[in-house]
Amino acid sequence: MLVKTQNLSFSYPGAGDIRYPDLGVGAGESLLILGQSGSGKTTFLNLLAGLLTPKTGEVQIDGQNLNDLSNQKLDQFRGAKIGLVFQKPHLLAPLSVLDNLKLAPFFGKTEGQDPLELLKELQIQAKANSPIQSLSEGEAQRVSIARALMNKPKVILADEPTSSLDDENAEIVTRLLQQQAKKINAALIVVTHDQRVKNLIPNFVQVPQS
Numbered sequence: 001m002l003v004k005t006q007n008l009s010f011s012y013p014g015a016g017d018i019r020y021p022d023l024g025v026g027a028g029e030s031l032l033i034l035g036q037s038g039s040g041k042t043t044f045l046n047l048l049a050g051l052l053t054p055k056t057g058e059v060q061i062d063g064q065n066l067n068d069l070s071n072q073k074l075d076q077f078r079g080a081k082i083g084l085v086f087q088k089p090h091l092l093a094p095l096s097v098l099d100n101l102k103l104a105p106f107f108g109k110t111e112g113q114d115p116l117e118l119l120k121e122l123q124i125q126a127k128a129n130s131p132i133q134s135l136s137e138g139e140a141q142r143v144s145i146a147r148a149l150m151n152k153p154k155v156i157l158a159d160e161p162t163s164s165l166d167d168e169n170a171e172i173v174t175r176l177l178q179q180q181a182k183k184i185n186a187a188l189i190v191v192t193h194d195q196r197v198k199n200l201i202p203n204f205v206q207v208p209q210s
C-alpha cells in the first residue's frame with residue numbers, strides 16, 4: 001500500500017473530534033473522499049500530506065510513518081513523494097508555465113520529469129512560455145497537475161480539482177489525473193462534491209467515519 005492510515009482523528013481548538021475511516025490505497029489506484037460540507041475532507045487531505053498532525057493515529061506514505069519525521073524531513077519527504085492539486089491552482093502568476101514547473105524539483109530536491117514532455121501529455125505544450133496570468137482556468141489547472149507530477153510522486157492528493165471548471169474541462173482534468181497516476185504508478189486521492197468526478201472514479205470513502 002502506498003497510503004495507509006490507522007485510527008486517525010483530528011480536532012481544531014474548541015471543536016469536537018473528527019474521526020476518519022482507515023484507508024489503504026495501492027499503486028495505480030484511485031479513491032474519492034466524499035462527505036458533506038464542513039465534515040472534514042480538506043482536513044483529511046492535510047493530514048495525509050503531513051500538513052496537519054493527527055490527534056490520534058498515523059499516516060503511512062510509501063512505508064514511512066509521517067509521525068516519525070521531523071518538520072524539516074517532512075517538508076522534504078512531501079516535496080519528493082506527494083503531489084498536491086488544489087481547487088484553485090497555486091501557481092506563481094508572473095512566471096512562465098515552464099518556470100513554475102521547474103520549481104517543483106528545485107524544492108523537492110529531486111531530478112524531476114521533463115517538463116516539456118509532461119506539458120505535451122497534458123495538451124498544453126503550446127503554453128510553455130506563456131505567463132500563468134494569461135491562461136484560462138482549465139489550462140491553469142492542467143499546469144498545476146503538471147507541477148504536482150513533476151517529481152513523479154508516489155501519492156497525488158487533489159482537493160476539489162474540478163469545482164471551478166466547466167463540464168468539458170472537468171472531464172479532461174479528471175481523466176488526465178487518472179491517466180498520469182496510472183502511468184507513474186501513484187496512488188490518487190481526490191476530495192470532491194462533483195458528480196462529474198464521481199462518474200469516473202468509482203471507489204470512495206465517506207467522512208466522517210460512520
Ligand SMILES: Nc1ncnc2c1ncn2[C@@H]1O[C@H](COP(=O)(O)OP(=O)(O)OP(=O)(O)O)[C@@H](O)[C@H]1O
Nearest residue numbers: 012013015018035036037038039040041042043044
Ligand atoms: N483552521 C481551522 N480552525 C478551526 N476550525 C477549522 C479550521 N479549518 C477548518 N475548520 C473547521 O473544521 C471542520 C472541517 O473543515 P474542512 O475544511 O476539513 O471540511 P470540508 O469537508 O473540506 O468542507 P467543504 O466541503 O465545505 O470544503 C469545519 O467545521 C471547519 O469549519
